[in-house]
Amino acid sequence: GQNIDQPTEMTATEGAIVQINCTYQTSGFNGLFWYQQHAGEAPTFLSYNVLDGLEEKGRFSSFLSRSKGYSYLLLKELQMKDSASYLCAVRGYSTLTFGKGTMLLVSP
Amino acid sequence: DGGITQSPKYLFRKEGQNVTLSCEQNLNHDAMYWYRQDPGQGLRLIYYSQIVNDFQKGDIAEGYSVSREKKESFPLTVTSAQKNPTAFYLCASSIADRRSGANVLTFGAGSRLTVL
Numbered sequence: 001g002q003n004i005d006q007p008t009e010m011t012a013t014e015g016a017i018v019q020i021n022c023t024y025q026t027s028g029f030n031g032l033f034w035y036q037q038h039a040g041e042a043p044t045f046l047s048y049n050v051l052d053g054l055e056e057k058g059r060f061s062s063f064l065s066r067s068k069g070y071s072y073l074l075l076k077e078l079q080m081k082d083s084a085s086y087l088c089a090v091r092g093y094s095t096l097t098f099g100k101g102t103m104l105l106v107s108p
Numbered sequence: 109d110g111g112i113t114q115s116p117k118y119l120f121r122k123e124g125q126n127v128t129l130s131c132e133q134n135l136n137h138d139a140m141y142w143y144r145q146d147p148g149q150g151l152r153l154i155y156y157s158q159i160v161n162d163f164q165k166g167d168i169a170e171g172y173s174v175s176r177e178k179k180e181s182f183p184l185t186v187t188s189a190q191k192n193p194t195a196f197y198l199c200a201s202s203i204a205d206r207r208s209g210a211n212v213l214t215f216g217a218g219s220r221l222t223v224l
Contacts (some may be wrong), residue, residue, distance in 0.1 A: 004150070031210055042198060043151070048208050059165035087150065095166065096213065098143075098150035 002026045004099035011077055011105045020073045020102045022088035032063050033096065034073045035087040041068050043087055047073070078106050110135045114199050114216035121193070121223050129184045129219045131199035138180035139202070141162075141213065144168065145196045152199075157182055186221060194223045 003025045004072070012018040031050040035043035047056055049064035049071060061074040075082055085101040112133045121127045133140065135187040139158045153166030157176040171190025176182055180202075186193045197220075200213040 008148075009206065033210070034211075041219075042217050043213075044215070045212050048205065048210040048212065050208070050210065063201070089151075091211065095141075095153055095156060096211075097153070097167075100150040 002090055002092055002097035004088055004090055004097060006086075006099045006102045007099070009103045009105070011107065012108050014078055014080060014106055016078050017042055017074065017076050018078060018104065020035075020075075020086050020088075020104065021100060022071045022073070024069050024071070024088070024090050024099075026069075026092055026097075028092040029066065030091040030093070032062075032071050033089040033091070034060075035089065035098075037085045037087060037101065039084075046086075053098050075104075080106050080108070082106050112199055112201055112214060112216035114197075114219050116219060117217065119219060121221065123223055124188045126185055126187050127193075127221065129186070129197055129199075129221070131182045131184065131216060132180055133160045133201045133214075133216075134180060135177070135201055135214060137201035137214070138179070139201060140176065140213070141200045141202070142166075142172075142174065142182070142184045143200065145198060145218075151198065154184065154203075160214070180211045193221055196220050 006022045034046040037043040047062035057074045083106045087101045088099040115130045135207045141156040142154040155174040157163035173185045199216040202211045
């Protein structure tokens with residue numbers, strides 16, 4: 001089975017940097033995904049890691065350590081529109097399992 | 109524009125009634141999925157289909173049924189056997205990302221079902 005843990009809530013200030021952590025225990029591993037979900041809307045794809053290391057995409061970066069079962073999503077130069085839930089998801093042998101999500105609140 | 113269309117967006121149902129949620133995609137994706145989302149919980153997989161005329165149960169399939177007669181369509185029926193059906197239902201489809209090879213999910217806007 002899969003077990004995915006991430007903090008429930010985080011707060012940060014506009015312009016700052018925030019790191020959202022995700023730890024996982026899985027019976028199979030074929031990649032880790034991060035999705036962003038605004039309230040009442042569909043999740044949208046942010047990043048994908050399958051090998052160890054950092055993947056950078058504009059203001060967002062994602063890191064993976066397979067040996068530690070650990071990933072983080074780094075958001076730089078925070079904007080008010082970044083207030084959303086951030087979902088960590090792990091692909092096992094055939095399906096994607098999601099964590100409960102981290103609600104990020106960005107304040108002025 | 110290609111995408112996934114879910115309907116209805118909001119649905120109310122009385123206890124004991126079956127209800128069918130529609131999901132249509134024009135992305136030419138082979139795989140389609142149904143997830144359920146409850147407050148404070150992650151997305152939980154109900155059913156998925158990797159090819160037409162074939163589907164598999166996810167983690168919480170009890171009380172639900174699906175069909176996949178066409179590539180574009182993957183309707184979900186919430187039956188009266190589902191004990192706690194009030195939730196936000198998300199349909200998704202997937203194809204391998206060109207750059208990374210990852211199977212990236214594209215989601216519909218969701219259907220919110222309330223049982224009265």
